[in-house]
Amino acid sequence: MSIKRRQFLTGAAGAVAAASTVFSPMTIARNKKYRLGMVTSWPSSIDTLFGTAEYIGRAIEYATDGDVEVEVFAAGEQVGGLEVYDSVSSGAFAMGHTASYYYIGQDPTHAFFTSMPFGLTGQQQNAWIEEGGGGDLWNELNARSNLVAFLAGNTGGQTGGWFNKEINSPDDLKGLKMRFPGVGGQVMARAGVNIQNLPGGQVYFALERGVIDAADWVSPYDDEILQLHKAAKYYYMPSWAEPGATLGLYVNNDIFKDLPKDIRETIPVAAEAANERMFAQYMARNGPALKRLIAGGAQVRTFPSEVLDVLKGYTDEIQQEHADKNKLYAKVYDQWQGFRDEVRAWTDVSEYNFLRYINGDLA
Structure with a gap:
């Protein structure tokens, strides 16, 4: 193993080389070089999401001295x-590179490994998957599809979405057509919203042309790139559905097992580095982007407590319904709730009280 590769595997991954060429996994058995393709759920214009996938690819290439x-x-x-x-x-x-909750149609358990409504913040979600048992549960689910997955991005707190009318009561949600993924979309559907499942590259045009009335995407930096503020005026906070969304690097398990041991060890390290990098990017970029959106005419609104209370009630109902029907969902839900309660016991007295003081709300 070269010095460069050893440095990367011990956490000193910084510089990365340019991405390379073709991908077919069929070449793995025939060539000394490993040529892997990575498909993603992101338009190339989104440099946080698609850029993170590119970063992972470059990091793997650099760490393996071009063997991959x-x-x-x-x-x-x-x-x-x-x-x-x-x-x-x-x-x-x-x-x-994708978001697990896009696949709740196959099994609703996928939602836990991106974000759950009224659930974990970004820091808490990372902690659950990396150190709190969530990662093992994730791969118990993935094994059914011949996959292994690694944390590979965290958006931090997102937003409640863009709307073409104000939301002053739960009745204002009824009849809206909205792009909204995951269990959050199921909750909105129960509140009377007509849910549309659209990839990111289609959101602006659907909103601008009136195909949908509202859209949840990510947060100010990415929303500005998609120009969602030009298609809807009201920008609602907070993200009750995605308080800390994580993304995954999925690898075909048969291909993964056939790779040499040092390459198998490199892939999760590259993913972990990308996870931290994305989190920092969103934290640094969202504040300035929000200012620009407001200057461009976006009107920031806060969901009334009455609306959040109704959505929270529907969330609890749906969670229990899924748990009653799906043994793995019930297993994950039980473990996830235990972790949530324990981690909140700490963050409530530490970060939450600190922020209350900074905002003048701590007596």
Whole structure:
């Protein structure tokens, strides 16, 4: 193993080389070089999401001294943005960068490993998956699809979405057409919203043309890139549905097991570095982007407590319904709730009270 590779595997990954060429996993058995393709759920214009996938590819190439070449594809270049999971599961591509909750139609348990309504913040979600038992549960789910996954991005707190009318009561949600993924979308549906599942690259046009009335995407920096403020005026906070969304690097398990041990060890380290990098990017970029959105005409609103209370009630109902029908969901839900309660016992007296004081709310 070279010095560069050893440095990366001990955490000294910084500089990365340019991404390389072709990808087919069918070449793995025939060539000394490992050429892997990574499909993603992101348009190439989103430099936080798609850029994170590119970063992972470059980091793997750098750490392996070019023994592995990775080609990263934007949504739609090889497969649709919501087809990543199945494409990697089948072995058509070696890797995929996506959000687990896009696949709740296959099993609602996937939602836990991106974000759950009224759930964990970004820091708490990272802690649950990395150190709180969530990672083992995630791969128990993934094993059914011949996949292994690693944390590979965290958006931190998102927003409540863009609306073309003000939301002053739960009745204002009824009849809206809205892009909203995950269990949050199921909750909105129960509140009377007509949910549309759209990949990111289609959100602006659907909103601008009136195909949808509202849209949840990510947060100010990415929303500005998609120009959502030009298609809807009201920008609602907080993100009750995605208080800390994590993304995953999925790897076909058969392909992963056939890789040499040092390369198998490199992939999760690259993903972990990308996870921390994305979290920092959003934290640094969202504040300035929010100022620009407001200057451009966006009107920031806060969901009334009455609306949040109704959504919280629907969330609890749906969680229990899924747990009653799905043994793995029930297992994850029980473990997740235990971790949530324990970690909140700490963050409530530490971070939460600190922020209350800073905002003048601590008596």
